[in-house]
Amino acid sequence: MKTRWEYVLLPSFLIVGLLIVASQYVFLKGSFFKDLGLGRISDTATMVNYLRFFTDSFYLNTLWITVKTSGLAALFTLTLGFPVAYLIARMRSQWSMILLAGIVVATFVTIVIKVFGLIIIFSADGLFNQALMGLGIVDTPYTIIGNQTGVVVGLMHFTLGFGVLLLYSVIQTIPRSLEDAAQIHGASRWRMHLRVLFPLSLPGVTVGVLMIFNMCMGAFTSAALLGGGRVFTLPVLIQRTVMMEIKYSMAGTLAAVLLVTVLLINLLSIYLIRRLRSARLVIA
Amino acid sequence: MSSNAQFSEAANTGSLARIAQKRRKGPPPKRGYPWGKLGHYIYCALSYIFLLSPMIVVIGASFHGGEYYTAIKFPPDDPSLQWYTKIPTTQFKALALSFGLASLAALGACIIGIPAALGIVRGKLPGRSVISSVFRAPLQIPAIVTGIAFLQLYYLFGDATGLYFQGTFIGLYIGHLFVATPYVVGTVTAILQRFDVRLEEAAFSLGATRWRTFRRVTLPVIMPGVYAGALYSFMVSFADVPISIFLTAPGFVTYPVELFYGMENDFDPSILASSSLVIFFCLLVLLGMQKLVGLDNLLRSGSR
Amino acid sequence: MKLTRTGLILKSAALSVGILTASSGFAGQFDGVTLRVATWGGSWKENMVQAIVPKFEALGGKIEFVTGSPQANLAKLIAARGKAPFDVMETLDAQEKEFFETNELIQKIDLSQLTNKEYLDDWQYNEWRVASWSTQEVICYNREKFAELGLPAPTTYKDLANEKLAGRVVIPDITSGGGFANFGAIAYAAGGNEQNVGPGLEVIKSLNSLKFWSRGGEVVTQFESGDVYAAVVHAGWCLRARKAGSPVDTVQPVITGTSHVGVGKYGWLVIPKHSKVPEAASWFINEYQEPEFQMLYAVKSGVVPTNRKSISQLASDPIFAEMLELDPAKIGNQLKINYQKADTSDWIDQWNRSVSQ
Numbered sequence: 001m002k003t004r005w006e007y008v009l010l011p012s013f014l015i016v017g018l019l020i021v022a023s024q025y026v027f028l029k030g031s032f033f034k035d036l037g038l039g040r041i042s043d044t045a046t047m048v049n050y051l052r053f054f055t056d057s058f059y060l061n062t063l064w065i066t067v068k069t070s071g072l073a074a075l076f077t078l079t080l081g082f083p084v085a086y087l088i089a090r091m092r093s094q095w096s097m098i099l100l101a102g103i104v105v106a107t108f109v110t111i112v113i114k115v116f117g118l119i120i121i122f123s124a125d126g127l128f129n130q131a132l133m134g135l136g137i138v139d140t141p142y143t144i145i146g147n148q149t150g151v152v153v154g155l156m157h158f159t160l161g162f163g164v165l166l167l168y169s170v171i172q173t174i175p176r177s178l179e180d181a182a183q184i185h186g187a188s189r190w191r192m193h194l195r196v197l198f199p200l201s202l203p204g205v206t207v208g209v210l211m212i213f214n215m216c217m218g219a220f221t222s223a224a225l226l227g228g229g230r231v232f233t234l235p236v237l238i239q240r241t242v243m244m245e246i247k248y249s250m251a252g253t254l255a256a257v258l259l260v261t262v263l264l265i266n267l268l269s270i271y272l273i274r275r276l277r278s279a280r281l282v283i284a
Numbered sequence: 285m286s287s288n289a290q291f292s293e294a295a296n297t298g299s300l301a302r303i304a305q306k307r308r309k310g311p312p313p314k315r316g317y318p319w320g321k322l323g324h325y326i327y328c329a330l331s332y333i334f335l336l337s338p339m340i341v342v343i344g345a346s347f348h349g350g351e352y353y354t355a356i357k358f359p360p361d362d363p364s365l366q367w368y369t370k371i372p373t374t375q376f377k378a379l380a381l382s383f384g385l386a387s388l389a390a391l392g393a394c395i396i397g398i399p400a401a402l403g404i405v406r407g408k409l410p411g412r413s414v415i416s417s418v419f420r421a422p423l424q425i426p427a428i429v430t431g432i433a434f435l436q437l438y439y440l441f442g443d444a445t446g447l448y449f450q451g452t453f454i455g456l457y458i459g460h461l462f463v464a465t466p467y468v469v470g471t472v473t474a475i476l477q478r479f480d481v482r483l484e485e486a487a488f489s490l491g492a493t494r495w496r497t498f499r500r501v502t503l504p505v506i507m508p509g510v511y512a513g514a515l516y517s518f519m520v521s522f523a524d525v526p527i528s529i530f531l532t533a534p535g536f537v538t539y540p541v542e543l544f545y546g547m548e549n550d551f552d553p554s555i556l557a558s559s560s561l562v563i564f565f566c567l568l569v570l571l572g573m574q575k576l577v578g579l580d581n582l583l584r585s586g587s588r
Numbered sequence: 589m590k591l592t593r594t595g596l597i598l599k600s601a602a603l604s605v606g607i608l609t610a611s612s613g614f615a616g617q618f619d620g621v622t623l624r625v626a627t628w629g630g631s632w633k634e635n636m637v638q639a640i641v642p643k644f645e646a647l648g649g650k651i652e653f654v655t656g657s658p659q660a661n662l663a664k665l666i667a668a669r670g671k672a673p674f675d676v677m678e679t680l681d682a683q684e685k686e687f688f689e690t691n692e693l694i695q696k697i698d699l700s701q702l703t704n705k706e707y708l709d710d711w712q713y714n715e716w717r718v719a720s721w722s723t724q725e726v727i728c729y730n731r732e733k734f735a736e737l738g739l740p741a742p743t744t745y746k747d748l749a750n751e752k753l754a755g756r757v758v759i760p761d762i763t764s765g766g767g768f769a770n771f772g773a774i775a776y777a778a779g780g781n782e783q784n785v786g787p788g789l790e791v792i793k794s795l796n797s798l799k800f801w802s803r804g805g806e807v808v809t810q811f812e813s814g815d816v817y818a819a820v821v822h823a824g825w826c827l828r829a830r831k832a833g834s835p836v837d838t839v840q841p842v843i844t845g846t847s848h849v850g851v852g853k854y855g856w857l858v859i860p861k862h863s864k865v866p867e868a869a870s871w872f873i874n875e876y877q878e879p880e881f882q883m884l885y886a887v888k889s890g891v892v893p894t895n896r897k898s899i900s901q902l903a904s905d906p907i908f909a910e911m912l913e914l915d916p917a918k919i920g921n922q923l924k925i926n927y928q929k930a931d932t933s934d935w936i937d938q939w940n941r942s943v944s945q
Contacts, residue, residue, distance in 0.1 A: 009403020012396045012465075013415065019462050020421055026440055027433040058941050080331040087317075087328050099332075101570040106335050107519045108566045109342070110540040113559045117338025119806070120345060123813040127341075140755075141815070146799050160335050162516060169471060169512045173478045189317065204474040211470055214423040221525050221544075229761035229800030232944045239428050239526070240940070243659045244763050245933035246666060246686070255429040262424040263417060270413055372634055435667050443670070451673065529660060530667075537629075537655055545629035545655045552631050 031252030049253035066233040070216035073155035085167035107161030146228025154222030170204030346556035367557040382539040386521035389460040393517040397468030405476040428526035468513030475509030616648025624674040629655035639881040672862040676869040682768040698870035704877035717856040725851040726838040728826035729818040756817040761800035769853040772925040782930040824890020848923035
């Protein structure tokens, strides 16, 4: 007998779909109207907000900065996180749990606190600069606050914990025996990775990386605290527009653009990965 | 792919040794660490240092011995436990709220997310990627937009029906549930894609009902994905700032919001102390889970 | 007389205990009333919990807090439309236009409850709002570092554009509490005014590789770590930096081109229009003016009280007298931005464009 999985899906889909539609409707609807200041919105529908966005280099630059910092953060998180996830997944000793616990605990710490820790580390007389200057690499202190590097670092801290856990759960679904078999068969370690591990983990890793990317695109707290008020990503700008300028319409426009961009990038990535994928699912 | 088939055959028929003898070049293969075990360990150590250093600094700085106004330094100038005694009760209340909220959010996310993942992976629906995008959509909406959108939605809903959700626990919960669900959907989807349907078919053919099969065969196998998703949901909900800012109300302030606004006006070192307590508590819980259930049983996918 | 925080806490505790024991047993004026107060979190709120909450509870009521910056709370108020998310709210002078242009958002205060009005100046209260505190926006600088660099003490904002100070100066981000006031002041000092902030932006650009602070605590830390040699902050943060050990002094900036010296930023208390407990809110507003409470926040945060008695009490402490301007005549001469003339949303827009990297 065949289970009609579609029906199983339905209630969840309705709940989530309804919440998305309802909440966004109220907010985004406003984007098609003009702000009258003080949170009031005019009655006539107009595209003037969108026009303003796409003709203003400031807004377009903001979009670019958002995509750039999120992409870089996702890439670096993957680079740092994949080997760690692999290590924990393949480790046989009890230490793996301790390492995992370390990751989980790090993710519990609110980003606000982590940023404060980062500020202390990167301050002029903090550990990082002490080391740097002690080694003679630079003679004036280097700071990460107020530039895009800081934002990327903040985003990485925000997502690295999640990233490792996601990648870990993906890697340990790939049986170790496949790797062993490949190596016994004569493959060098790199070759084993390239031809066995990476292709098989690709679907899971894609989902993971996209999740990390999306988190970064929507991240407000890290970008706001480390951007130092100079780096404007769309979430930061949206928050300013809502809280400081109380222009709900323009904020809705910004949010709409952000949303559409993220969706497009997600769909594009999935499409590209499908095309590149050559490994098929095989369970021994 | 023929090489895969060959590997499977080798693994299954036990002719590994013969093949190994024929094909092996050079010394026996080490575990799959491309740069060698030591290189890999060093790389991972650096990653860990990157991740953990702010936390360590925070814990260290919480032993701040100075007066209320002095700046926070690491390593602390003259260590003392004073700030641990000065944590205001409001922070504890906020911690309790965040904890309870996050647990319930994780639970709700599983209830909604598991059927969703099943439907996406197994259902023969056209436009599957669109549907899966819908479930991932809450992740793509900036949290702050979600916060204010829900607030406005609640007011609209309240005006229309007389049922007001803003400023209530349920209102806050729905907001958190909204952003937590995608994680469960994502992890369970990933694990389902590797699931061998033949296991279920075997159970059917032996006479199990659909529900029984689900409970006794499917669920245990996807459990790692479920636990992982629940864990992420918990963490996301616990750490959330932008949504909670708008949906909290008198008596319901979550811990991160309490911190965020506490730092805005005045810097109170007791924040560092309470964060350190959170870290210690988390370690304890994980330790407890390890002793009771064994974390490996929770997070590993059984015998492979 | 040296004012100590512990001394004040003991006094308020004693007072609260006294009130509680004295009034226990009879039906309070505010039986069963819950008053929701929108204010900053952290120790600012703790001051109220210490000094005001026990008194209200003695009258049978309960106080709950909605924490957030005034901007965040304003956003909640506006989103609420026909309902009041809280009953009394702390606002900033920069939000004047939102509140007082239309009076759509607030209701009248019962001034008969304002028994402390004898200690306030006329301009500090009317039936729509009552002053809560003021801050003095100053230039805070590390005198030792300045001496090392051979620089004289700064007198106005332009002095901070010296290349020896590159990367060592912070000014408030426009979204921070002190953002609008200081931005407006810098604009004035550069020859502009509320409607022409361009000159101010030029000066800000000239303070090269400038950092912006959004949390006062950051500034104190940065003085301590040597990251920062000079900051535009309110005097309270400079005071805290001094107490933390940094050798800092305050300078009331000269607003060149005007007769003003120093910049004042004011907070106000208002009652949202749809609040159902305006009497309790009015009671709260009066309690806010009580010297006990005012001294609590003044000593902790270096914020200037509204109550005349408290100001003179503060002036008797040498550090406060030195770092804050407590002479009423000079306070009157400080620049106060007229937000009725300012389009702050346009300010933010121009700011964003000018500073983005």
